[in-house]
Each structure stands twice: as structure tokens, then as C-alpha cells.
Amino acid sequence: MNEKPIRVGVVPIGNLDGIFAKTVAAHLLGYFHLQVDILSPMGHPDYAFDPGRRQFDAGLILKALGKRPFRNSQKVIGIVDVDLFVPILTHVFGEAEQGGRHALVSLHRLRKREDGAPAPLSQLLERTAKVALHETGHLFDLLHCREKRCVMHFSGSLRDLDQTPLFLCKYCSLYLRDAFKRASRP
Numbered sequence: 001m002n003e004k005p006i007r008v009g010v011v012p013i014g015n016l017d018g019i020f021a022k023t024v025a026a027h028l029l030g031y032f033h034l035q036v037d038i039l040s041p042m043g044h045p046d047y048a049f050d051p052g053r054r055q056f057d058a059g060l061i062l063k064a065l066g067k068r069p070f071r072n073s074q075k076v077i078g079i080v081d082v083d084l085f086v087p088i089l090t091h092v093f094g095e096a097e098q099g100g101r102h103a104l105v106s107l108h109r110l111r112k113r114e115d116g117a118p119a120p121l122s123q124l125l126e127r128t129a130k131v132a133l134h135e136t137g138h139l140f141d142l143l144h145c146r147e148k149r150c151v152m153h154f155s156g157s158l159r160d161l162d163q164t165p166l167f168l169c170k171y172c173s174l175y176l177r178d179a180f181k182r183a184s185r186p
């Protein structure tokens with residue numbers, strides 16, 4: 001059977017340095033072997049600002065991504081530099097439509113070290129890559145994993161995130177491989 005490659009679009013949202021989209025693209029290719037296109041940026045998500053929380057509603061930004069056609073992308077990952085929330089959590093590093101098409105990665109909370117000082121760029125990029133791999137896992141319907149040595153392990157804090165590896169555990173890798181097979185059926 002002819003399998004078509006899975007194409008993922010990476011969309012910078014707001015004015016971001018190109019290094020972030022490139023880092024996400026490189027990791028999706030290197031770790032998950034996905035074909036990645038960096039797409040033209042979308043504007044700053046002012047519409048998603050919640051004045052009460054002084055944060056941005058991840059659901060509204062996902063909805064805005066959903067309104068764009070992105071014809072060549074089976075999955076779409078937006079990168080933002082605003083502080084994201086979902087109603088039940090104080091903040092999120094990223095958010096994805098479970099088993100769906102759109103996901104988000106936020107740089108905002110990844111920029112700090114645990115003591116509050118700015119994180120070095122290498123650490124910021126590694127965290128960005130982890131969140132992107134994690135959210136991509138959700139797009140292919142992977143759930144949170146109990147295994148700490150797995151990128152699908154849930155990270156509520158930067159400490160958790162820094163201890164999480166960039167790779168999947170054996171179980172999640174097998175699951176993802178099957179999900180890719182299903183997704184690449186013509």
C-alpha cells in the first residue's frame with residue numbers, strides 16, 4: 001500500500017524569532033520523522049486575552065487556527081509567546097485537540113529558570129521542543145504516560161518538564177507508530 005507522508009505545519013503566532021519554529025520543525029523531523037513545513041505567521045492573538053486572568057485563552061487560539069485552511073498540513077502546531085490558560089488549570093505550556101488537528105506551544109513560561117532568572121537559550125529551545133513533541137503526541141491521540149522517562153509524561157512545572165526526556169517510552173513509541181500508519185493511509 002502506498003503511504004503518503006504525514007505533513008505537519010508549524011505556524012508562528014505573533015512576532016517570534018524564526019529559531020523557535022525551526023527548532024520545533026527539526027525535532028518533529030528528527031524524533032518523529034514527520035515532514036514539516038514552516039508556514040507564514042499569524043497575528044498576535046489579542047482576541048484571546050482574558051482581562052480577569054491577564055492570560056490568553058488557549059481554546060480561542062486553537063479555534064482561530066481551525067478557521068484557517070492550511071491545505072497541505074494534516075496537523076498544525078502554533079507557537080505563541082503569551083501566557084496560556086485552559087479553564088481548569090492555572091497555566092499550560094501547550095494545548096492540543098486530543099486526536100485532532102491543532103495544537104499550541106507557549107514560550108512564555110519556558111523562558112525562566114527555576115529561580116526566576118532568564119533561562120539560557122539552549123534550555124528554552126529544549127523545553128520548546130519537548131512541549132511540541134508532547135502536544136504532537138496528543139494530536140495523534142497519545143494520552144499522558146505514567147512513565148517519567150517519556151515525553152508524554154504530564155509536566156505541571158518547569159522542574160517536571162526539565163526532567164522529562166525528549167523521547168517516548170517503548171509503549172508510547174509503538175502506539176505512535178500505529179497512529180502514524182493510520183494517519184498516512186491514502
Ligand SMILES: [Zn+2]
Binds near residue numbers: 134144
Ligand atoms: Zn499533555
Ligand SMILES: [Zn+2]
Binds near residue numbers: 146147152153170171
Ligand atoms: Zn510513554
